[in-house]
């Protein structure tokens with residue numbers, strides 16, 4: 001096991017009616033900006049619940065943070081923060097709203113070129129405090145220090161991580177996910193699943209605790225994910241998926257072990273260029289990546305086949321192939337298609353993605369830094 005720092009300062013307020021408690025965690029004299037997306041937070045009453053919990057505090061709202069939040073939109077919120085002398089940010093929505101609000105928190109107190117800071121990952125010294133009400137279990141953004149922002153003018157989707165970007169608190173009320181369309185429920189399950197895989201399916205590093213946690217999360221998502229598609233209002237199913245998604249990317253399972261974020265990094269290019277949902281990109285790329293990387297991931301693929309899919313018969317290569325096929329079938333069973341052609345992308349998409357990966361210096365990737373341009377192209381070709 002490698003050396004590690006484990007740090008997670010986010011207070012989780014889990015369960016029903018927890019929005020009522022946010023006032024205890026925001027200064028009484030705070031001037032609060034509530035941020036949200038295209039309207040679900042307003043339509044389903046969550047903004048009103050938050051307003052009620054904030055009592056007499058001065059409150060402003062910023063609506064319209066889109067999926068895969070855009071730099072230009074977020075900079076408008078930064079202007080509002082300055083104009084209204086905001087002192088606390090409250091994000092209500094999915095990963096896009098929470099990520100966007102993390103960006104606002106950093107940008108509002110940054111002196112200098114904000115996109116340069118973000119894209120070159122320059123250090124930040126201060127951020128505005130933020131909390132969130134997570135309405136879509138998926139990204140883990142509610143209790144990590146990462147955010148991903150899209151610059152449409154540049155065709156770039158760029159992640160940034162900093163310990164100051166952890167939300168101070170996250171409300172996780174599983175009932176908030178009842179109003180999600182099936183597509184977003186499925187996206188969330190697939191995203192969380194792939195987060196676990198990318199911290200688990202590398203090479204053995206005697207991370208026994210991390211491995212068992214990871215396998216537990218994978219098995220849970222495989223069991224509970226399909227149930228959430230059958231009946232939308234099942235509290236225990238939604239609670240289990242919500243907590244799984246948080247644990248998948250709150251830092252815990254990734255400590256002390258190798259990680260491989262290639263599926264995510266290549267996937268971000270597909271979203272930036274073709275606007276695929278984040279989880280759709282992962283469902284397409286992960287099976288292909290596992291095929292291309294099957295030799296370097298051999299031992300962990302066998303462990304995954306055995307412990308997650310109960311595949312113990314036959315030769316090693318056939319068990320590995322079966323485990324990759326099971327992974328693809330799981331995504332398909334959740335209703336998330338696993339081929340680029342399923343989304344109507346032209347074959348020229350491969351060249352476009354390769355251009356982006358090279359333009360933004362994103363290669364090599366992988367736990368051994370061995371996913372170079374040749375391997376990335378093979379992964380994309382196999383994704384068709």
Ligand code: NZQ
Pocket residue numbers: 036037038039040041065066067068069093094095096097099135136137138139140141144146147148176177178179180181184187188191249264278
């Ligand atoms: O815009 P609104 O009205 O909020 O509607 C959203 C949006 O249309 C809707 N929605 C959210 N909660 C709802 C709801 N609709 C009905 N009822 C509810 N309770 O769902 C749609 C998708 O929302 P979005 O926030 O875009 O989805 P998700 O949570 O999957 O977030 C995706 C973004 O997170 C980034 C992705 O790259 C992408 O930009 N990620 C962030 C990570 C992180 N911070 O650690 C890690 C992830 O790997 C990921 O990269």
Ligand code: ZN
Pocket residue numbers: 139191192195264278
């Ligand atoms: Zn993700």
